[in-house]
Amino acid sequence: MSTVDQQAFFRCFARVADGLSHAHRLALLQILGQAERDVESLTALTGLPLASVSQHLQRLKRAGLVEVRREGRRRVYRLSSPRVSALSDALGRLAIECLDEAAALEAARRGDAERAVSADELLRLLHRNETVIVDVRPREEYAFAHVEGALNVPLDELEGRLGELPRGRDLVVYCRGPFCVTTDEAVALLRGRGFGVRTLDRSVADLALAGVPVTRA
Amino acid sequence: MSTVDQQAFFRCFARVADGLSHAHRLALLQILGQAERDVESLTALTGLPLASVSQHLQRLKRAGLVEVRREGRRRVYRLSSPRVSALSDALGRLAIECLDEAAALEAARRGDAERAVSADELLRLLHRNETVIVDVRPREEYAFAHVEGALNVPLDELEGRLGELPRGRDLVVYCRGPFCVTTDEAVALLRGRGFGVRTLDRSVADLALAGVPVTRA
DNA sequence: CTAATGTTCAACGAGTTGATTGAATATCAT
DNA sequence: ATGATATTCAATCAACTCGTTGAACATTAG
The missing domain is CATH 3.40.250.10 (Rhodanese-like domain)
Known part of the structure; x- marks a missing residue:
């Protein structure tokens, strides 16, 4: 029917959202929003097992949210765009507006x-x-x-x-x-x-x- | 350690992102961004099976993105906030910036x-x-x-x-x-x-x- | 009350996710 | 080449997701 399929768009968008849909990945994005990092330092900063970090990073890459660069024997990950941080922050703000649980956390925090x-x-x-x-x-x-x-x-x-x-x-x-x-x-x-x-x-x-x-x- | 757990925040945010992480749910949100709707009309507009729509709507509710109201024997769903649309749109824009596949779709479309x-x-x-x-x-x-x-x-x-x-x-x-x-x-x-x-x-x-x-x- | 309607719920199966483990690969230093 | 290091890959398992089906529930109409 359509020249371009509406669903195809939504499938792409959903893939990006999928990158944001796990607490550990959001943590990684927050860190990468500050500076680029190799897998090892991300492992240290998050306290997660190395392989787990690697896998989440690949999911983020699939979602188009991060990019990698080789540097010697390490791989340095960085955000694909500063707008990734902007979207994560917008996600957080919306969560605090719409989810009671998030609102409660924020209230306790800023209490x-x-x-x-x-x-x-x-x-x-x-x-x-x-x-x-x-x-x-x-x-x-x-x-x-x-x-x-x-x-x-x-x-x-x-x-x-x-x-x-x-x-x-x-x-x-x-x-x-x-x-x-x-x-x-x-x-x-x-x-x-x-x-x-x-x-x-x-x-x-x-x-x-x-x-x-x-x-x- | 912390008064409030960083991870608890991210878990909440991830739940919201989860709502956005499926093509059908994004389609539902796009429709709900125009006007409130009962399940039946959402079923007609999306062409999806009724039960499927109902389940996705409940997932959206869990994510805090939509709210329901009973009206006689139907249930009318609406966005929790106009910012839900704003976030969906931002998600789309980011996808088109960061995902080649999405960029290609957009290019074909606006060709x-x-x-x-x-x-x-x-x-x-x-x-x-x-x-x-x-x-x-x-x-x-x-x-x-x-x-x-x-x-x-x-x-x-x-x-x-x-x-x-x-x-x-x-x-x-x-x-x-x-x-x-x-x-x-x-x-x-x-x-x-x-x-x-x-x-x-x-x-x-x-x-x-x-x-x-x-x-x- | 009974029937019809609109929606949810429960249960199933195929597929996916996420954590864990250990092996495999690639790069660098010697 | 050899070994050390940084990371990915492959395999496993439990948990979850998604679509499908049919039953269950609540509300209204008759």
Whole structure:
């Protein structure tokens, strides 16, 4: 009947959605949204068995969400497009709007936290230079791209490096993006030590698009 | 470790993605994006077996993407949020960007068609009143919401109602949204009969958001 | 009440998914 | 070549998905 089959479109789209339809794959995409990575470091970061990571990555490739490059004996995976992160984030936002369970998680999470800093607000804070931005992601992700002037203190080093943080000024903490709970842990720790902390709930890539100055490798 | 488990978030998000991960469900969402529908009419519109439709709808409900209401002896399904359509469309756009197969389909489809009319352009056309807008969706969808002043000629009636269309002025044809191939079929038919036709590749809901005047039931 | 209608439910089978294991492959260092 | 390293591949199993069928359920009409 039709020149092009409507179903064929939907089959393709469904294949992309299939890439997003497993918690582990979403975790991988979140990490790859920060920097490219080889299989080994993805294994370390997720704590999943190596073969499992490899298989999920191949599923993501089938879905068109990631691409691979060989580099010596390792394979470096990266997102096919920054829009992959954008879609994942949109998926998360929709889930929180439409699924009670997700709404409950988000409520529990943001329960005591005040509203996140917007990109515009961040620009103002950066300009006035009264705030210290703290990037709690792993070293490699910071190296790949970070908010200009941000201090990198990976979460697992945070407790031991509290001395490096200024007492007088407010801190703004960020990590991988809107649904990264690492921020929450950092905030809890810092508040417990008496720091004034706000959060930034967007990814570095996203902030860059919003006009925030970003330093790249 | 964490106050809130990162994985719990991703499991929720994955459940939403799961709703999008089958061609038939995407077809159902596209239809529900136009108007609410009972199971019977969804069965008729998709051509799928009744029980199959019912099961997919329940999967969509589990994913938080649709809601049901009883109305007499029928159950009327509707999208949980207009953002469901927005996410489906974003999924399609990403697929076309990232999956070769989807890119090929889109290329084949738009091969001979000129660029679609933008919302702004449509506003201008409406204002100058030189164009006839043709809505080729089923009657019920037109009744639920349509571009102000549009003429409803469902695709299957188009051939028999060509006489109602003006010969002198250009036509702008639209249907369910960016990935609805019904438009293509209508365009092919109309071009074959010598009409000057352009297309509109956004859904009515989407056009409404963009400021195009829309008539609702 | 009984029948008709619209929808869901339950159960089946073929196919797919995801985790796990161990073997196979490819690249690099020696 | 040889061995070490990084990753994929192949095979297995339990769990799930999808379509199909027919029965079950709820609501309305008569």
